[in-house]
Amino acid sequence: MSTEKRVALVSGGARGIGRGIVEYLHGKGWRVAFCDIDREAGEQLADSLGSGSELKFFAADVASEPAVRQLMEEVVRWAGRLDALVNNAGIASPDNGPVEELALDVWQRYLDVNLTGPFLMARYAVPHLRKVRGSIVNMASTRALQSEPDTEAYAATKGGLVALTHALAVSLGPDIRVNCISPGWIDVRELQGPVTAAVAPLSEVDHNQHPAGRVGRAADIAAMVHYLIGEEAGFITGQNFVIDGGMVRKMIYAD
Structure with a gap:
């Protein structure tokens, strides 16, 4: 198998933004x-895209060090190299209650x-990434910068991930x-795996509250990932890129 083509590993890749x-x-x-x-969603996605020499799914829990160690060995055995790690896996629900x-x-x-997982993934990917001068992209959240009530656990992990990045x-x-x-x-309702249901359209209010004029799409994030792991981004490191349609810069006051 040729090892010339660049290889990316994406955690939490079966559903949503991943x-x-x-x-x-x-x-x-x-x-x-x-x-x-x-596993079900991962295998379904792999089948739909054509699992084989160009794409492969691995069942793994990033919070487990033995699982991460084994995952990295299996990925490199399959691909022969690793050029990019995308740490996307995480508990997506921000509400932890009072x-x-x-x-x-x-x-x-x-x-x-949300935090130890990316650390473990980076730790075991580094020897392989170093061989090819590769890159890592961590997926944090605007909740690292601003909060709603009852989101302490999620916000703390995402803030920690921004710091871990630099x-x-x-x-x-x-x-x-x-x-x-x-x-x-980011509207990912149509990317949630094998179980599909009718997705109601977002409202004009949903879209228009964003300075960019719309709610985000997974492709908005994926395009930035693609840029950051590419050669064109060779002078960019240690940065946190907020992709939120401008919402973090918008003053919101109750009338």
């Missing part, structure tokens, strides 16, 4: 490995998946570039 990234990179000619704890009722095990699970960029440069994307409202 699925959009997998589809986008695959369509741009990358060989794509992706992992997820949702902080005085937030159980420690729930808090810890957020940390394990720390890794300084530690791993110049061999490996590390950047971060903080999405805002």
Whole structure:
């Protein structure tokens, strides 16, 4: 098997933004490995895109160090190299309830998946990425910068991921570039895996509240990932790119 074609590994790639990234990179000619704890959705996506020498699904929990170690070995055995790691896996629900009722095990699970997971993935990917002067893209959130009530666990992990990004960029440069994307409202309802249901159109209010005039799409994030892991972004590292249609810059006051 040729090892010349560039290879990306996307975590949490079976559904949502991760699925959009997998589809986008695959369509741009990358060989794509992706992992997820949702085996059914991962296998369905792999089958739909043609699993084989160009794309492969691996079932793995990024919060488990043995699973991550095995995953990295299997990916490199399959592909022969690794050029880019996209740390997208995470607990997507930001609402943890009132902080005085937030159980420690729930808090810890957020940390394990959303923050320790990207650390473990980076740790085991670094030796392979260093060989090819590769790159890492972490998926944070605008909730690292602003909050709604009762979102402490999610916000803390995403804020930590932004900090982990610039720390890794300084530690791993110049061999490996590390950047971060903080999405805002991205409509991924049609990218949630095998179970499909009718998706109601978003309202004009949903779209028009964004300075960009619309709610985001997975392709908006995937296009930035594609740019950041490409050669054109060779002078960009340690940065957090907010992709939210301008909402984080908009003053909102109740009338």
